[in-house]
Amino acid sequence: MDxxxxxGEGSTNLPNDKxxxxxxxxxxxxxxxxETEQETLIHANPPDHTSDNISTSIETMPDDSxxxxxxxxxxxxxxxxxxxxxxxxxxxxxxGNDKSPSLKVSDIDTAAPFESVKEAVSRFGRVVxxxxxxxxxxxxxxxxxxxxxxxxxxxxxxxKKKSEAEEEARLQKELDSTKRLIEELNLxxxxxxxxxxxxxxxxxxxxxxxxxxxxxxxxxxxxxAKAQLEVAVAELASVKDELEYQRKDYDLLxxxxxxxxxxxxxxxxxxxxxxxxxxxxxxxxxMTKESLESTRAAHLEAEGHRIEADxxxxxxxxxxxxxxxxxxxxxEKANQQIRSIENKKSxxxxxxxxLHGLKNELAAYKESKLTRDNPENSIQAAxxxxxxxxxxxxxxxxxxxxxxTAVSSLKNELEREKAALAAVRKSEGMAEVVVASLEAELNRxxxxxxLVQSKEKEARKKMVELPRQLQKAAQETxxxxxxxxxxxxxxxxxxxxxxxxxxxxxxMASRLLAAQKEIEAAxxxxxxxxxxxxALHKPENEPKTGVTLxxxxxxxxxxxxxxxxxxxxxxxxxxxxLIDVAKETESKRLSKLEQxxxxxxxxxxxxxAALQKAEKAEQGKLGVEKDLRKWRAEHEQRRKAGLGVGLRxxxxxxxxxxxxxxxxFNHNSMPVLKTVLPERNSxxxxxxxxxxxxxxxxxxxxxxxx
Numbered sequence: 001m002d003x004x005x006x007x008g009e010g011s012t013n014l015p016n017d018k019x020x021x022x023x024x025x026x027x028x029x030x031x032x033x034x035e036t037e038q039e040t041l042i043h044a045n046p047p048d049h050t051s052d053n054i055s056t057s058i059e060t061m062p063d064d065s066x067x068x069x070x071x072x073x074x075x076x077x078x079x080x081x082x083x084x085x086x087x088x089x090x091x092x093x094x095x096g097n098d099k100s101p102s103l104k105v106s107d108i109d110t111a112a113p114f115e116s117v118k119e120a121v122s123r124f125g126r127v128v129x130x131x132x133x134x135x136x137x138x139x140x141x142x143x144x145x146x147x148x149x150x151x152x153x154x155x156x157x158x159x160k161k162k163s164e165a166e167e168e169a170r171l172q173k174e175l176d177s178t179k180r181l182i183e184e185l186n187l188x189x190x191x192x193x194x195x196x197x198x199x200x201x202x203x204x205x206x207x208x209x210x211x212x213x214x215x216x217x218x219x220x221x222x223x224x225a226k227a228q229l230e231v232a233v234a235e236l237a238s239v240k241d242e243l244e245y246q247r248k249d250y251d252l253l254x255x256x257x258x259x260x261x262x263x264x265x266x267x268x269x270x271x272x273x274x275x276x277x278x279x280x281x282x283x284x285x286x287m288t289k290e291s292l293e294s295t296r297a298a299h300l301e302a303e304g305h306r307i308e309a310d311x312x313x314x315x316x317x318x319x320x321x322x323x324x325x326x327x328x329x330x331x332e333k334a335n336q337q338i339r340s341i342e343n344k345k346s347x348x349x350x351x352x353x354x355l356h357g358l359k360n361e362l363a364a365y366k367e368s369k370l371t372r373d374n375p376e377n378s379i380q381a382a383x384x385x386x387x388x389x390x391x392x393x394x395x396x397x398x399x400x401x402x403x404x405t406a407v408s409s410l411k412n413e414l415e416r417e418k419a420a421l422a423a424v425r426k427s428e429g430m431a432e433v434v435v436a437s438l439e440a441e442l443n444r445x446x447x448x449x450x451l452v453q454s455k456e457k458e459a460r461k462k463m464v465e466l467p468r469q470l471q472k473a474a475q476e477t478x479x480x481x482x483x484x485x486x487x488x489x490x491x492x493x494x495x496x497x498x499x500x501x502x503x504x505x506x507x508m509a510s511r512l513l514a515a516q517k518e519i520e521a522a523x524x525x526x527x528x529x530x531x532x533x534x535a536l537h538k539p540e541n542e543p544k545t546g547v548t549l550x551x552x553x554x555x556x557x558x559x560x561x562x563x564x565x566x567x568x569x570x571x572x573x574x575x576x577x578l579i580d581v582a583k584e585t586e587s588k589r590l591s592k593l594e595q596x597x598x599x600x601x602x603x604x605x606x607x608x609a610a611l612q613k614a615e616k617a618e619q620g621k622l623g624v625e626k627d628l629r630k631w632r633a634e635h636e637q638r639r640k641a642g643l644g645v646g647l648r649x650x651x652x653x654x655x656x657x658x659x660x661x662x663x664x665f666n667h668n669s670m671p672v673l674k675t676v677l678p679e680r681n682s683x684x685x686x687x688x689x690x691x692x693x694x695x696x697x698x699x700x701x702x703x704x705x706x
Contacts, residue, residue, distance in 0.1 A: 134307065138300060145296075152464070156471055163478055170482070174489065181493075185500070188578075192507065195574075199567060203514050236519055239572055246579050250502070253586055260491050260593050267480070267600050274477045274607055281470055281614055288463055288621050295456055295628055302449050302635075306442065313438050320431050327424050334410075334417050341410050344403050351396050358389055441638070448631050455624045462617040469610045476603040483596045490589045497582050 362385055 134304065148464075152468070152471075156474075159471060159475065163475060167478075167482060174486070178489075178493075192574075195571065196507065199514065199571065203517070203564075242572060242576060246576075249579060249583060253582070256586065256590060257491070257495065260590065263593060263597055264488055264491055267597065270600060270604060271477065271480055274480065274604070277607065277611060278470070278474060278477060281611070284614060284618060285463075285470065288459070288617065291621055291625055292456070292459060292463060295452065295459070295624060298628055298632065299449065299452055299456065302445065302452070305635075306445055306449065309438065309442055309445075313435065313442075316431070316434070320428065323424070324428070327421065331417060331421065334414060337410055338414065341403070341407055344406070348396075348400055348403055351399070355389075355393065355396060358392070362386070362389060445635075452624075452628060452631065455627060459617075459621055459624050462620055465613070465617075469613055472606070472610065476606060480600050480603050483599060486592070486596065490592055493585075493589065497585050500578075500582065 365381075365385065
């Protein structure tokens with residue numbers, strides 16, 4: 001006799017299956033092959049009744065072990081069921097012989113395609129550690145920002161070194177030029193000292209000549225002395241005028257020097273103001289950097305909240321999909337049970353038809369027996385047949401009662417399943433509402449984060465421009481400092497030139513005194529000459545009171561007077577040329593000082609513009625901080641208000657539902673299939689380890705079926 005092997009599992013959607021007539025499980029013919037799974041033999045009971053013409057289909061009777069309980073895993077355990085057959089459920093051969101039944105050994109393959117969700121996700125996608133990925137992204141972002149902050153600092157250091165080198169080169173040039181100027185002035189001073197020494201010697205010679213003329217002068221020298229005296233008086237007047245002009249120029253130079261000193265002081269005070277403003281700008285730059293770091297930290301926190309919200313949404317979607325699949329499997333099982341009940345009804349109808357046929361045959365048989373055989377034998381046979389028929393009727397009535405109870409229980413179970421399905425659909429609708437609210441909140445947070453990122457980019461651009469402006473302002477202040485130093489040096493040089501002019505004026509005054517003395521000597525000589533002339537006009541008998549000079553002495557004296565006169569002219573011309581040179585240098589210094597003051601004014605204007613830009617950047621920073629505080633306050637209010645908590649709580653009320661599978665032949669021991677949904681809480685610390693592990697996985701590639 002062949003064997004029937006039945007291997008059961010929770011899933012029923014299997015390809016290439018054959019179904020046993022009258023049963024609800026697919027079977028596969030494996031009658032001639034050895035099997036490794038657990039086998040259960042179903043032996044047909046020998047027919048103990050006389051009705052050979054009864055032919056019914058194979059009928060399976062599911063026991064309580066067909067339906068998994070709470071402890072059984074529908075995806076892993078293989079259930080083996082012993083299927084008893086009814087006495088009339090064995091199919092006979094074509095000729096009605098009991099020795100050739102058409103029984104087959106069948107195998108139900110219900111192996112799970114995936115053992116876990118992790119295996120499916122690993123097969124169709126990949127697993128990503130979001131925490132490590134987030135830490136790596138934050139480290140990369142911090143490293144890039146540090147490089148961006150270090151780059152302008154390096155540029156500032158390079159610019160400082162370059163400006164220091166340029167300043168050193170310029171100071172070296174100025175030092176060389178001042179050295180050359182000092183050497184030239186030393187040469188001029190030595191030349192003036194030699195000329196002064198020569199003038200002193202000449203003055204001494206003139207004084208000796210005057211002393212000689214005091215003793216007596218010849219008559220012929222009076223006319224030449226008058227002419228020389230007139231020339232000397234004219235030269236004295238011109239020298240006095242020139243001296244007065246030089247004094248006026250000196251007063252002007254002194255007043256211009258005072259003005260230059262005042263301007264230099266103003267430039268120094270403005271330079272101090274610029275330094276204070278630069279310090280204030282550096283303080284503001286530090287404050288803006290701190291605020292930018294705080295905004296960046298807030299942005300990272302918002303991104304972390306967004307990622308957590310995505311992971312929670314994915315987790316809820318996976319849980320809902322699992323619940324929906326379980327509900328679909330249970331509904332499919334209920335449908336299979338309903339189909340099995342319908343098959344039982346059809347078999348019951350065939351049994352009742354057979355019963356009516358048997359009754360008719362029995363009545364006909366009784367009539368024929370009464371007419372043909374002995375009444376006693378016929379009565380015994382009829383009694384025996386009646387007893388058999390009664391037994392069959394009692395069995396059929398019992399089976400009908402069992403089927404009725406099964407139908408009623410299955411109807412109740414179907415109504416219960418419908419109620420559970422309605423509750424699941426209601427929970428799915430609530431889940432859709434929750435998902436929609438979460439998506440709206442996520443979109444709103446994404447838009448807010450994008451707005452914060454745009455404002456952060458603008459603030460970053462302003463922060464990038466602010467160091468450049470500060471660098472420009474620092475360069476301009478350095479240039480202003482250098483120019484102020486140059487102005488100071490030029491003012492010092494002007495003072496030196498003024499002092500040199502003073503020295504020249506004092507030397508000129510000494511030379512003028514010497515010239516006045518020479519003029520006085522010439523006047524004395526003139527007086528002597530006049531006295532000599534008077535003596536010549538007097539009669540010869542009068543005594544001579546004049547000094548007689550030879551022609552050679554007179555020529556010598558006249559030559560010396562002429563040479564002294566020329567030397568005085570040359571010295572006056574040299575003094576005038578020195579004064580002109582001092583005027584030119586002073587005018588150059590004043591023009592340079594005016595240029596420096598103009599450049600300082602331009603730098604001040606540029607610095608004011610940079611201050612305005614810094615104020616605008618500060619205003620933009622304050623606006624970003626205000627928006628960020630507003631966003632934080634709204635986010636805190638939303639988080640405290642707990643949007644969507646009520647919907648989630650309403651969805652979590654549907655925690656579990658049960659599906660009771662009732663055996664049609666044993667209504668006292670009906671197994672219960674319960675699917676317990678895991679409770680979800682908003683607090684992530686109370687989740688199970690499997691749910692926590694889902695947070696580290698990539699977004700699922702499976703579609704969300706609603």
